[in-house]
Every structure is written in structure tokens, then in C-alpha cells.
Amino acid sequence: MSFGLPSSDPPPPPDTDPVTTADVDAPPQAPPPTTINPLALRLNGPAADVTLSEPLDLAPPVGWVEDPDQPMEDVHHLSDPRLSKGDYLMPRPRRLRPNPLKYGSMRxxxxxxxxxxxxxxxxxxxxxxxxxxxxxxxxxxxxxxxxxxxxxxxxxxxxxxxxxxxxxxxxxxxxxxxxxxxxxxxxxxxxxxxxxxxxxxxxxxxxxxxxxxxxxxxxxxxxxxxxxxxxxxxxxxxxxxxxxxxxxxxxxxxxxxxxxxxxxxxxxxxxxxxxxxxxxxxxxxxxxxxxxxxxxxxxxxxxxxxxxxxxxxxxxxxxxxxxxxxxxxxxxxxxxxxxxxxxxxxxxxxxxxxxxxxxxxxxxxxxxxxxxxxxxxxxxxxxxxxxxxxxxxxxxxxxxxxxxxxxxxxxxxxxxxxxxxxxxxxxxxxxxxxxxxxxxxxxxxxxxxxxxxxxxxxxxxxxxxxxxSNYWRCMRPRDIIPEEHYEEKQFLKAIKLNDMVRIYQAKNLWDKYRMSVLPIYRDRISESFTFQVIARSDFFTKETIVFFVHDPYAPMLDAGVTYVDWAISKDYGFVDANIPHRLSGIENDGYDAQKQTEELCIYLWDNYLDVSEAKNIFLIGVGDAVLGLINLLVNRDCRDKVRGVVSFLGENHTLRAVVPPVANEYLTEWYYHNSRILISHAHSVWSRPKLPRKKFGALVKSKGLDVHEIMLVERDMITQWIEEQMPVPTAEEEVAEK
Ligand SMILES: [Zn+2]
Incomplete structure (x- = not known):
């Protein structure tokens, strides 16, 4: 059957336009003083000298409401005798007043x-x-x-x-x-x-x-x-x-x-x-x-x-x-x-x-x-x-x-x-x-x-x-979490968000890869960091370890996970460190994300990476967290184990140079030959007349805009580069292997 048979339907609507309300977009004008107040007529009856040739529209004009006087006897508190002894009551003439709820009274x-x-x-x-x-x-x-x-x-x-x-x-x-x-x-x-x-x-x-x-x-x-x-x-x-x-x-x-x-x-x-x-x-x-x-x-x-x-x-x-x-x-x-x-x-x-x-x-x-x-x-x-x-x-x-x-x-x-x-x-x-x-x-x-x-x-x-977050300020975590002058309340909210993200990431990584929290025992590093470092439980015994450091919104969600997938498929160890913008609880007084990043990276190097069985270590940093890796290279000589350093920088991230306390040309040269710094094509560095010096590493212009996108589009190139950075075994080692 057809549901649209014209014969069974009621007739189409008539031609008159049922929208009749006047345009009320303009603010209501007070009725001109010469107009007879229709309300006064209704309430008091027409005055003797007014001839009504047309029926009166008793409704108030659009945008106005009736303001009838309330009979005194209905309001008991007004019979209080003290009211008559002072200026407590102000008589107001009966009139129309503007409608204060323009939207509320529209249909x-x-x-x-x-x-x-x-x-x-x-x-x-x-x-x-x-x-x-x-x-x-x-x-x-x-x-x-x-x-x-x-x-x-x-x-x-x-x-x-x-x-x-x-x-x-x-x-x-x-x-x-x-x-x-x-x-x-x-x-x-x-x-x-x-x-x-x-x-x-x-x-x-x-x-x-x-x-x-x-x-x-x-x-x-x-x-x-x-x-x-x-x-x-x-x-x-x-x-x-x-x-x-x-x-x-x-x-x-x-x-x-x-x-x-x-x-x-x-x-x-x-x-x-x-x-x-x-x-x-x-x-x-x-x-x-x-x-x-x-x-x-x-x-x-x-x-x-x-x-x-x-x-x-x-x-x-x-x-x-x-x-x-x-x-x-x-x-x-x-x-x-x-x-x-x-x-x-x-x-x-x-x-x-x-x-x-x-x-x-x-x-x-x-x-x-x-x-x-x-x-x-x-x-x-x-x-x-x-x-x-x-x-x-x-x-x-x-x-x-x-x-x-x-x-x-x-x-x-x-x-x-x-x-x-x-x-x-x-x-x-x-x-x-x-x-x-x-x-x-x-x-x-x-x-x-x-x-x-x-x-x-x-x-x-x-x-x-x-x-x-590439297009809308409200989507950028930097704008959500106040950097300075925050009030306690806002600040606690931000912390909660940060911890929630990490709890969620940790659960995912555990479900998928059996990665778990790595203990951090150190007075100077905040307790909250304990929860921020996650590693695959057997990373200690692996010949190759990938150390990944990032801030909370980077990209353990999908871009990051593709790197975990790759590392696991290659049987590499994997350590993931999250740098919170702010920490939980009272310990935030004097918290300095930059300093904590630096300390955490050195702590992890001294206590886990350097003493592990790994012969090849790769450092991967995302956004501002790259600073921790640079600081590590400057303060510890890692060159016999670190085979490569990779950084992902979005359009607003700062380029960091290896500047050791004592000038060390060898480190600069080593860094230049063993790094890949992937930078957003929209970064201002590409519009400079001259590229920065070698101490900033080997810069690569990426098609990606933000770190998330860069990590996704450059994944194959970077993972291949890392694999090529592995040392070729010497003849002696090959014999030993056999
Ligand atoms: Zn649909």
C-alpha cells in the first residue's frame, strides 16, 4: 500500500499566512502619551467624552504587559498601622510596563x-x-x-x-x-x-x-x-x-x-x-x-x-x-x-x-x-x-x-x-x-x-x-590548565583531569601490552611521578630499549600506540614517561614542570636504563618534554648506549640545543649525526633565512601539523631510521653468536 494517497489526506492548508506576530526584534517603544490606554478603559470603563467607533483591542501592545494595581485589602501586611506614619509606600500611576522576558514570552x-x-x-x-x-x-x-x-x-x-x-x-x-x-x-x-x-x-x-x-x-x-x-x-x-x-x-x-x-x-x-x-x-x-x-x-x-x-x-x-x-x-x-x-x-x-x-x-x-x-x-x-x-x-x-x-x-x-x-x-x-x-x-x-x-x-x-586543538583554542590543554596565577579550585580540577588521562592510558597499556607502573623512589621527585612512568615488565632484559617521554595530552591514544606496537613487534623494551603540567595535592608549591622533567629523565637513566642489559637505547621525546632528553645528554655521557634521539615538535614548540656546561664539540657533532628532529611544516623555523646550527640536531620538515599528526605521518620513516641506526655486529660478535 502507499501511505501517501492524496485522496485520504485532509485538504492542504489555506493560503493565509498563519505567522501573525509582529516583528518583535526591535525594542518595544512606549505608547505615545496621546493614545487612550486600553487597559484603563477596560478597568475603569470608557470616559464619557470618548466615542468608540471601532472595537478596542484589549490586549497590550507587543512587548508590553499589563500592570494592574493590586487591591490593598488582599495584601495583609499592608494593613500594618506603622506604614501610614512614614514614607514607606510610594504611589505609582497605573500604566503599562515593558515586557522584561522577551524570549520567554515568545512562542x-x-x-x-x-x-x-x-x-x-x-x-x-x-x-x-x-x-x-x-x-x-x-x-x-x-x-x-x-x-x-x-x-x-x-x-x-x-x-x-x-x-x-x-x-x-x-x-x-x-x-x-x-x-x-x-x-x-x-x-x-x-x-x-x-x-x-x-x-x-x-x-x-x-x-x-x-x-x-x-x-x-x-x-x-x-x-x-x-x-x-x-x-x-x-x-x-x-x-x-x-x-x-x-x-x-x-x-x-x-x-x-x-x-x-x-x-x-x-x-x-x-x-x-x-x-x-x-x-x-x-x-x-x-x-x-x-x-x-x-x-x-x-x-x-x-x-x-x-x-x-x-x-x-x-x-x-x-x-x-x-x-x-x-x-x-x-x-x-x-x-x-x-x-x-x-x-x-x-x-x-x-x-x-x-x-x-x-x-x-x-x-x-x-x-x-x-x-x-x-x-x-x-x-x-x-x-x-x-x-x-x-x-x-x-x-x-x-x-x-x-x-x-x-x-x-x-x-x-x-x-x-x-x-x-x-x-x-x-x-x-x-x-x-x-x-x-x-x-x-x-x-x-x-x-x-x-x-x-x-x-x-x-x-x-x-x-x-x-x-x-589545531584549530580551536578551547581544545588546547595549555589553555585549559592555567600556567600561572591559578586559583586552588581551578588547579585541582586540572590535576584531576591530568591524573584521569594517565589512569586511562595506563589501563589501556596494561590491557594491551601488560605494561605496568615503574617504581620511582626518590625524595626530590614528586610522589605523583610514581604513577607517570610505565614500562613493559621485561624491558630490563632486552637488548634494545625505546624510552618515550611526552606530556599528558600527547599521544598515547593512537599515534603513540602505533610506536608501542612497533617496539613490541621488534621485541624491544619500552619505557613510557608522562610529564604532568601540574601535580596532585599539596606538593605543587614550587612545582616546576621543566625541572621535574629534567630530573625524572636523569633518574630513569641512572636507575633503570644505564644499568639494564640494553646495548641500544633510543630516546623519543614529544613537544616540551624533549627538554628532559636534551638535559640528559648534556649531563650524562650516554653516547655508548644511545643510538638515536628522535623529537616531535608542533608549530609552537621550542627548538632545544645540546649546550653542555663545558663546550663539547664531540657531543654537538654526535647529536647532529644521531638525531632526527621532526618539526611541523608550520613552525617558524622554516621561514628563517638560515637553518639553526648543528647543536639543534638534524632538523626534518614534516608534512604533519601537530605532534599527533607528525607522529602518524612519520612513523614508517622514523621506525626505519631507528632500525638502521642499530650497530652492525662485528665479525667477532657474529662468531660468538654462533
Ligand atoms: Zn540517518
Whole structure:
């Protein structure tokens, strides 16, 4: 059967524009003094010399509220006789006063049009998940909850209802071409004239799209609905709004329909708003919580610095629809738009409220607040909802409500929620209803498991934080942890974070490699360091040891782990030292990360590395922690065991030179021939007329930008270099070996 039969539907909405509220964006003006105060008339009756030729509108003007005097006898404390003896009470004339809650007293808009259900599969018995009933079920849930009084579910909302109805219209070709190609428009319009068999064929050959004779009309109406909904919010007719529209849009590419999407509704609406209201829409945030990556939206704004696209979606190694690498965390935009594309790619299904809250609190909201948009559009698919078998995730209605609530803190509350996917009729209705209630001002419901993110989600989010720290200040740990003049409270928070990261890393390394904490017994080195050094338990007996030193945010998460993998596969020993920015507890007085790094490296050398059985030791340093290695080379003669020194430096890290207390040309020469200093291509050293001297080591310009990226892209080169640095066994040793 077809769910979109026109004959069974209520009539389309009338032509009158149901949006009637005056533009209240401008501050309310006091009524001119000559105007008869309508309230005075109502309360006291018309004065004798006033002739009423027209019925009076008794409601106060927009932006004003009634201020009736309260009868004295209702207020008992005012009968206190002492009040009459002094100047305690000040009479105030009865009048109107400005409405102090402009946003709070505005209403939420809703866009729904029954005709969007005409788009259906051409084969009546083909049950497609993008079912025309989806929008009806959502709209019904909103009506049945009493938010809209519309017994026939026509989409026509009464003027005095709790919500304001927004009428959808057809997108014009000119508007659609702001995003799409002319060929795409012509292709969609050509489907109107196709025969049944041709439509079947088109559906078979398409990339997860179907067509009938009404598809072009419905997709224009859906897109126009998104535009009108955004317009109502931007122009101030409503405070925020939900567009219950279909077909969805976020997979539609500029030149191609795919993934149930014909026109990219949200992209076209964004472009139209930016054109019509250039000053009110300088910066637009599109937040996409559909379980699928919005490839079309990413494409449309990939090089656009005025639109920040953020998507949380299931990626599953690039195997989840729409498949391919473009939904991964490392797709961050190009040209002027670099940094304006943020993907949070879940590694698997099964994500729930806790994971979404974690992503929102750690990545989405900090970046969104730094971006500071003028308008927020939500690509709201409800296919990550519990009950949606296609998405395989477990977000509850309360989870969606909380995400909406957080987004409402942005853009002066100008939030437009546009429906995308979501295929379980019950789940999408409950979720969309919860979102609508929050838009209207209700608090989001309680989350049951909303505070716990799973291990996989934590990993993904941390990878995103590291990647995004290239583009957003709020993602940089240096900015989160105050370097100086911190207050005790902030400082303890920072410490906790630092320890948490290490505990997490330690657990991972133990799970995977049976690496465990290395004891540090030394008065001068803080107790907290005990926990910061991890080693493979048998490193002591290995012929080759890799000593890895880094600060907490570097990169034990994925880049670092690839080095551990390599070392273990070569049967090398591995020692990993983490240098905290700050330490736990009271011992921070006088804590100096630089000095502690230096002392820790020397301590580890004296107590573990130098006395081990290793013949070959490699030192690898990341970022500021490199200083510890330099200090070690200067203060201990390690040259008979250390075969190579590798450093990874991001664009803002300082280059360090080996400068021994007594000038030692041999050390400088040795360092130059036995080091690889990999430096971000964006580092200022590359713009100097002359490269630094040999005491800075052998500098290599890396294609990577930050240390994380450098470690990843240079891994093969560096591991190969290390292997080549191994001494060739002498003839004597080879004989001994036999
Ligand atoms: Zn989807």
C-alpha cells in the first residue's frame, strides 16, 4: 500500500499566512502619551467624552504587559498601622510596563504540511524505512500532547495556540541553485513526467533513493519548509522552531540525490538566510546528530568559514552509510574553511546518552561557544534513538532533550530543528516531542545513564580533541590548565583531569601490552611521578630499549600506540614517561614542570636504563618534554648506549640545543649525526633565512601539523631510521653468536 494517497489526506492548508506576530526584534517603544490606554478603559470603563467607533483591542501592545494595581485589602501586611506614619509606600500611576522576558514570552514555531507525504515508493508493497507516516506520527505526537490544537492533523495551527504554525512553500530554482547544480534540479524535475516502469528503474539504479511522480513536488516543499522555518526564527516571528519535514536532506550532494535525500534542505536554508539576512546570519552552526554522517552538508560548506558543520555519527571504520573516509575525524575542512568541519565518528553502534553527553560536553559545546554562531540549525535525524534498528544506538528522548537544551544557550536561543532521518515511528515521535517541549521552555527530563561514556567513545572524543586543538583554542590543554596565577579550585580540577588521562592510558597499556607502573623512589621527585612512568615488565632484559617521554595530552591514544606496537613487534623494551603540567595535592608549591622533567629523565637513566642489559637505547621525546632528553645528554655521557634521539615538535614548540656546561664539540657533532628532529611544516623555523646550527640536531620538515599528526605521518620513516641506526655486529660478535 502507499501511505501517501492524496485522496485520504485532509485538504492542504489555506493560503493565509498563519505567522501573525509582529516583528518583535526591535525594542518595544512606549505608547505615545496621546493614545487612550486600553487597559484603563477596560478597568475603569470608557470616559464619557470618548466615542468608540471601532472595537478596542484589549490586549497590550507587543512587548508590553499589563500592570494592574493590586487591591490593598488582599495584601495583609499592608494593613500594618506603622506604614501610614512614614514614607514607606510610594504611589505609582497605573500604566503599562515593558515586557522584561522577551524570549520567554515568545512562542515556538512548527512547520508541517500533509502534502509532504505524497512522496512514496512507486511499488505499493515495498515497505521502505523512509515511510511517509514518519512526519504524521511526529506531528500527531505533538498535537496529542496538547502543544497544538489540530484535531484533523492538517498542519494548520490556530493563531492563539501554544505554538505558531509556519507554512511550508516550494523552494524556488534560484534558491536551490545556491547549493545544487542546474543538472541536479533538471534531473529531479524530469522525474515528474516519468512512467511507472521508468520510476522503478530509477529507484533500482539510484544510491538509496526512490522516486514517484510527487517526489519533485515534495522535495521542493520540504526544502521550502526548512527555509520558512529558519526565516521565522531569524526574523524574530518565533523564538525557535521545529520543521517536521520530509524527504530528508543531509546526504544530498550538490550534484546528486542519495540516502533518501533529494534536496539538501538545511544547506539551502542556510544559504538563503545568509543571502537574505547577511548581518543576522554571519555565522551559522549546523549540528547534525543523525546517526549517519551528513556527507552532503559537509561537501556544501567544506571551504566556507562562515558555516561550522559538526556531526556526531556512526563511522565504524568507514563501513557505515554513507561509507568512505569523509566522515572521519581528520576531515576538518579546506582553504578558508579549515577547522570549520568537526566530525565525531563513533567506532561502532551501541552508543547511548552517556556517550552523546560526553561528546557534547567535551567537543561540541566548547567549539560551538568559541565559534559563537548567530543561528543554530540542527540536522535532527532520530535514527540514533533507542529502538531504531538501522542506527543500532540507544539515545533516549531525554538525551535528545539535553542536546537541544545545550544548543539553546547559543545564538541568543535562535535554534531551528529540521527533521532528517529516523525510522522507528515510536522512537522518532517520542524524541521529537521531547525536543519540542524543550524548545518551548520545559526543562529536559532526567537522564538515567547519562553520565557514563564507554571506553570506545572516550577514545574517539579524545582523538577529536587532539585533532581540533589545531584549530580551536578551547581544545588546547595549555589553555585549559592555567600556567600561572591559578586559583586552588581551578588547579585541582586540572590535576584531576591530568591524573584521569594517565589512569586511562595506563589501563589501556596494561590491557594491551601488560605494561605496568615503574617504581620511582626518590625524595626530590614528586610522589605523583610514581604513577607517570610505565614500562613493559621485561624491558630490563632486552637488548634494545625505546624510552618515550611526552606530556599528558600527547599521544598515547593512537599515534603513540602505533610506536608501542612497533617496539613490541621488534621485541624491544619500552619505557613510557608522562610529564604532568601540574601535580596532585599539596606538593605543587614550587612545582616546576621543566625541572621535574629534567630530573625524572636523569633518574630513569641512572636507575633503570644505564644499568639494564640494553646495548641500544633510543630516546623519543614529544613537544616540551624533549627538554628532559636534551638535559640528559648534556649531563650524562650516554653516547655508548644511545643510538638515536628522535623529537616531535608542533608549530609552537621550542627548538632545544645540546649546550653542555663545558663546550663539547664531540657531543654537538654526535647529536647532529644521531638525531632526527621532526618539526611541523608550520613552525617558524622554516621561514628563517638560515637553518639553526648543528647543536639543534638534524632538523626534518614534516608534512604533519601537530605532534599527533607528525607522529602518524612519520612513523614508517622514523621506525626505519631507528632500525638502521642499530650497530652492525662485528665479525667477532657474529662468531660468538654462533
Ligand atoms: Zn540517518
Amino acid at each position: 515556538t514555531g512548527i512547520c508541517y504540511d500533509v502534502r509532504m507525504r505524497f512522496h512514496a515508493t512507486v511499488d505499493e508493497d515495498d515497505m521502505h524505512p523512509e515511510d511517509p507516516r514518519r512526519i504524521l506520527e511526529i506531528y500527531k505526537a505533538i498535537c496529542d500532547a496538547g502543544l497544538v490544537d489540530d484535531p484533523m492533523y492538517t498542519g494548520v495551527v490556530k493563531r492563539d495556540d501554544l505554538m505558531i504554525g509556519i507554512r511550508a512553500r516550494l523552494v524556488t530554482m534560484e534558491e536551490a541553485l545556491l547549493v545544487h547544480t542546474r543538472e541536479h534540479w533538471d534531473f529531479l524535475s524530469s522525474t515528474v513526467a516519468l512512467e511507472h516502469e521508468q520510476l522503478q528503474e530509477l529507484t533500482r539504479d539510484g544510491d538509496s533513493v526512490y522516486f514517484n511522480g510527487e517526489s519533485f513536488f515534495c522535495s521542493k516543499l520540504s526544502c521550502g519548509g526548512a527555509i520558512e522555518t529558519c526565516d521565522a526564527v531569524v526574523s524574530g516571528k518565533v523564538k525557535n522552531a521545529i520543521a517536521v519535514i520530509r524527504p530528508p536532506g543531509h546526504h544530498a550532494e550538490p550534484h546528486k540525490a542519495m540516502g533518501f535525500c533529494l534536496f539538501n534542505n538545511v544547506c539551502v536554508a542556510t544559504k538563503v538566510m545568509q543571502k537574505k539576512y547577511p548581518d543576522k546570519c554571519k555565522k551559522v552552526l549546523i549540528l547534525d546528530w543523525d546517526v549517519h554522517h551528513g556527507n552532503g552538508t559537509q561537501t556544501a560548506f567544506y571551504d566556507d568559514p562562515s558555516v561550522l558543520y559538526m556531526s556526531i555519527h556512526r563511522y565504524s571504520g568507514g563501513k557505515f552509510y554513507p561509507e568512505g573516509p569523509q566522515g572521519n575525524y581528520d576531515h576538518c575542512g579546506v582553504g578558508d574553511g579549515v577547522g570549520m568541519n568537526v566530525n565525531v565518528p563513533w567506532a561502532s553502534g551501541g552508543m547511548g546518552d552517556g556517550d552523546y553527553m560526553y561528546a557534547f560536553q567535551r567537543v561540541i559545546m566548547p567549539i560551538a561557544m568559541e565559534f559563537d554562531p548567530d543561528l543554530v540549525i540542527v540536522s535532527a535525524g532520530f535514527d540514533a534513538a533507542a529502538g531504531d534498528t538501522l542506527g543500532g544506538c540507544f539515545v533516549t528522548p531525554a538525551g535528545y532533550a539535553h542536546m537541544t537544551h545545550m544548543l539553546m544557550a547559543l545564538a541568543d536561543g535562535k535554534v531551528v530543528v529540521c527533521l532528517e532521518g529516523g525510522y522507528n515511528l515510536q522512537s522518532i515521535s517520542n524524541s521529537a516531542l521531547a525536543v519540542t517541549k524543550v524548545l518551548m521552555g520545559e526543562p529536559p527530563g532526567k537522564l538515567h545513564d547519562g553520565h557514563v561514556a564507554c571506553k570506545s567513545a572516550v577514545e574517539v572524543v579524545h582523538t577529536c580533541v587532539i585533532k581540533q
